[in-house]
Amino acid sequence: MTNEHGGIVVEGVARSFGSVQAVRDIDFEAPPGEVTALIGPNGSGKTTLLLMLASLLAPDSGTVRVAGFDPVTQPAEVRTRVGWMPDTLGVWDSLTVLEVLKTVGALYGMKAAECALRADELLVAVNLTEFGQQPARVLSRGQQQRLSLARALIHDPEVLLLDEPASGLDPGSRVELRSLLRTLAAEGKTVVVSSHVLSELDEIADRAVFVSRGESVKSQTLDEAGxxxxxxxxxxxxxxxxxxxxxxxxxxxxxxxxxxxxxxxxxxxxxxxxxxxxxxxxxxxxxxxxxxxxxxxxxxxxxxxxxxxx
Missing domain, CATH: 3.30.70 (Alpha-Beta Plaits)
Structure with a gap:
């Protein structure tokens, strides 16, 4: 059963790892067409929540809906609709940057011709065209971040989950990231950004959810914050x-x-x-x-x- 409202809706979610309660009680909503910031200190449960949204972890309790689907019982539907950018990117050192994108596209079931065209478009969008034929291992930390963003976008997902996307980016790349995320939101995508760089989020986000010690403690729009x-x-x-x-x-x-x-x-x-x-x-x-x-x-x-x- 799908949720006609789309976007992301999380209610009363909890998740423990043994005796450690990473997420105690989080309510979270991210509507389509907006950038929602997920804000909290290290250890507050942000990454655990994102992993549950990406269908990579199951909650112990509570409900999660991503684009109207349950990541636990309908993981395939969620994964085809979600672009996931983790805070650390593992790269296939021997593959070129273009081959990395084409490989990820193939994993999503994209046809080779469609995948090649999309990969070329994304290299332009993330300013990595000149590195297309270079092995991924030569990329700097900031360039790897941009490749990770392109990977997340390869299948044109309707939901984008970004964990610390600005980490390692130079000031110019941060401006480009901000512009790209605003464009994606304007296209109707649901964009969730977890970041420590709060000044950046003021420029990117439409709303924010604050978490602390595994609990959601406040939600507000940028207008309310201002x-x-x-x-x-x-x-x-x-x-x-x-x-x-x-x-x-x-x-x-x-x-x-x-x-x-x-x-x-x-x-x-x-x-x-x-x-x-x-x-x-x-x-x-x-x-x-x-x-x-x-x-x-x-x-x-x-x-x-x-x-x-x-």
Whole structure:
């Protein structure tokens, strides 16, 4: 029986390895046409959850639906629809980059001609065309990551599971990855990204699910994340004038920085409040030289959850 809504729906999932409870109770939803970020520290259960979504691990309890199918009872249906990019890529050292992609395509039942055409397209998409005839062993860590992404996309899956996809990528490749994932989501694919690079996820994701100690602790859209209480760094010339103005407007601040530069950290309830403060400072003849969030929207949520746990 399929779920007409597609995407991914996880309810009350748990999974143990002997006495270690890797996943205790996770609820997770990733709709089609969006990028969903899976955020949490090492050991929080992110990779275990992704393995269950990819039908490579069975949950001890709870329900999982991927593109409407159960990975436990319908693994073949799930695997044909899922592209899986693990956090570490094993390569067939003796095969060329093109042969790696063609081999993976064949494993998915693709015809040789279709597979060759698709492989060429993907090498362009991940900027590896010049390495097509090179053995996979010559690739750098970042190039291996790009090959791993191409492998995950070879059969044009409707669901994409990416575990730390930006690991090892240079800044230019990260920008290309971000653009590619946004394009895939716009095509209607379900994209799940697990990453530690929260600033990157602000630019990629539409929503986020936060996990800690094997449990899902919060879910929010990027719009919700952007409109929460956030910390801002403010600098002015001179800083004394800024301190006087903030005191006059009743805005509390902490002094931060080092011997090279001093800055004030203020906590503001919304983007509207931040806009009001900046406008008010400038109209009050305070020479503002810097005014920016102290971290990304998702990082702000992550830090507040971390504080709550303590």
């Amino acid at each position: 409109n929460q209480t956030r910390r801002y760094y403010v600098q002015a010339q001179p800083m004394a004038a800024l301190a006087e103005a903030l005191g006059r407007y009743g805005v509390r601040f902490e002094v931060r920085g080092d011997s090279r530069r001093e800055e004030f950290l203020v906590q503001l309830g919304s983007t509207a409040e931040a806009s009001w403060l900046l406008r008010t400072l400038v109209m009050g003849d305070v020479v503002v030289t810097a005014f920016a969030p102290a971290g990304g929207a998702l990082e702000e949520t992550y830090m507040s959850l971390d504080t709550d746990r303590r």
